[in-house]
Amino acid sequence: MMARVDRLTTVFVKxxxxxxxxxxxxxxxxxxxxxHNCACGCGEEVSTPLVQTEYDFIMEDEGASIWPxxxxxxxxxxxxxxxxxxxxxxxxxxxxxxxxxxRAYDRLIKRGAQPKGLEAIVAWFKRLWAKFIG
Amino acid sequence: MPDTSNFTYKLDGRLVATxxxxxxxxxxxxxxxxxxxxxxxxxxxxxRASRSIGLDETIDLREVDEPEFLSFKGDRTFxxxxxxxxxxxxxxxxxxxxxxxxxxxxxxxELILDSAGDAVIPADGExxxxxxxxxxxxxxEAKTVIIKVNGRPRTxxxxxxxxxxxxxxxxxxxxxxxxxxxxxxxxxxxxxxxxLVEGEKIEVKNGMVFNVRRADKS
Numbered sequence: 001m002m003a004r005v006d007r008l009t010t011v012f013v014k015x016x017x018x019x020x021x022x023x024x025x026x027x028x029x030x031x032x033x034x035x036h037n038c039a040c041g042c043g044e045e046v047s048t049p050l051v052q053t054e055y056d057f058i059m060e061d062e063g064a065s066i067w068p069x070x071x072x073x074x075x076x077x078x079x080x081x082x083x084x085x086x087x088x089x090x091x092x093x094x095x096x097x098x099x100x101x102x103r104a105y106d107r108l109i110k111r112g113a114q115p116k117g118l119e120a121i122v123a124w125f126k127r128l129w130a131k132f133i134g
Numbered sequence: 135m136p137d138t139s140n141f142t143y144k145l146d147g148r149l150v151a152t153x154x155x156x157x158x159x160x161x162x163x164x165x166x167x168x169x170x171x172x173x174x175x176x177x178x179x180x181x182r183a184s185r186s187i188g189l190d191e192t193i194d195l196r197e198v199d200e201p202e203f204l205s206f207k208g209d210r211t212f213x214x215x216x217x218x219x220x221x222x223x224x225x226x227x228x229x230x231x232x233x234x235x236x237x238x239x240x241x242x243x244e245l246i247l248d249s250a251g252d253a254v255i256p257a258d259g260e261x262x263x264x265x266x267x268x269x270x271x272x273x274x275e276a277k278t279v280i281i282k283v284n285g286r287p288r289t290x291x292x293x294x295x296x297x298x299x300x301x302x303x304x305x306x307x308x309x310x311x312x313x314x315x316x317x318x319x320x321x322x323x324x325x326x327x328x329x330l331v332e333g334e335k336i337e338v339k340n341g342m343v344f345n346v347r348r349a350d351k352s
Contacts, residue, residue: 016285024199028285032320033345035284047304049318049345053329072312118248 001068006088010064020045025064025083027057034066039088042077045065047068050124060085073099105125143201155196159187168205175206175224181305182237183219212263221286229260233271242272242339257340294335304346316347328348 008025016026020037027034032051038044048055048066058065063086072079084091140153141311145166152165163171176187181201185336187193195201198225208226214221214228216237221228230245239245245255246271255271257280263269279292283303284329290303301308301315308315317330320343330336343351 006253013285015287017145018286026285028282031285031343031345033285033343045257047345047347049316051318051320054318054345055348056318063302076147 005039007086008036008039008064008083008088009102010086025037025066025086027059029125029131036059038066038072038075038077038079039070039081040077040079042075042079044072044077044116046072055112057128071099141195143195143198143203144205145290146205151168152195156192158189158192158193159191160189162187162193162203163205166205173207173209175208175211177204177206177211177222177224178202179204179236182217184221184223184236186222186224212266214261214263214267214269214271217273223263226262227262229262230255230257233261236332237273239273241341242276242279244276246272246274248272276340279338279342280341281338281340283344284346290338292338296335297330297332300330300344301346303344305348308348313348318345319344 005023008023010025012029014025014028014030016031016033016035020026020035022037022041025034025036027050032049032050034050034055034057035068036046036048038046048057048070050057056067058067064083065085066083069082069091080091089092094134106128140151142149142151143157143162144150145162151290152161152258157165159176160171162176163174168174171189174201177184177277178187180198193201200284204224208224211226212223212226212228214251215225216233217239219237233239233245234241234257239259244257247253247255247261249267261269261271269290276292277291280287280289281303282288283300288303297315297317298308298310300317301310305315318328319330319336320327321339321341322342323337326336
């Protein structure tokens, strides 16, 4: 068992490596996805798709933020945390009721949402690259 | 007012303007500052084929739709055919990307090298040309496509893929009884994007992006 981490170093890549290193947040702008190993050190891989109905990603000088929280309730560890400016902010385990409410909301936005327009993608890239390069 | 509009052509991807309708191979090399001129091969891309342009050959820009040229340092030309059309090239290698572009081959097709027993030329690969033989290349309907699943390239049959098949590409030990997988996709056929749920299937294409999440959002 690896030790839990309290920070994630962001690495921008074209393709995500097959094996992830603990403590690294791999971001592929091309594939609209970020992956990292669960911060608790359990070794489970966490995928956070960066599309409108999934996660928001912001890169700042101090590090990356991903919203909403990472809720690994299906993993044995049950970890729940927020990634903010490269730091892990541990949150409490959620109740079954909270988990189900989150899932119901997820289904609602997915089936209700219109496909994301090109403008939104362009805006997303601009924000991302502005943070990344600028 | 006399018509003062000039003519343009592309050389090595850059747009060049000129007042002359008729240019020689010497003029085009000179405009590009290629010196000494005889050290450069000039190739013109013409209607899904290409040919080399000698120093004294002339081209009437009025007769060519969007004239395009490539220059190569060297004094040899190499021959190949792409979909039965003759190509001349100024280097001993040609990238698959150049073949797709110069021969206007749809990106969904795969390139095949006849002389190598119908070997597939990878989209990011290249073909080595010899001065003697003529390499024969053609495009054909691909049997497989490369998609990205959670940011990793995966080669899959070109067919409709189900929710479970995609989830298994991301998590080979996926447990559909106990876990929930959320699949979103982008860059699909005709730019399709959305989410793929249990019971659905979707056509895949080269470069299509699938992201599979096995955790709840809270």
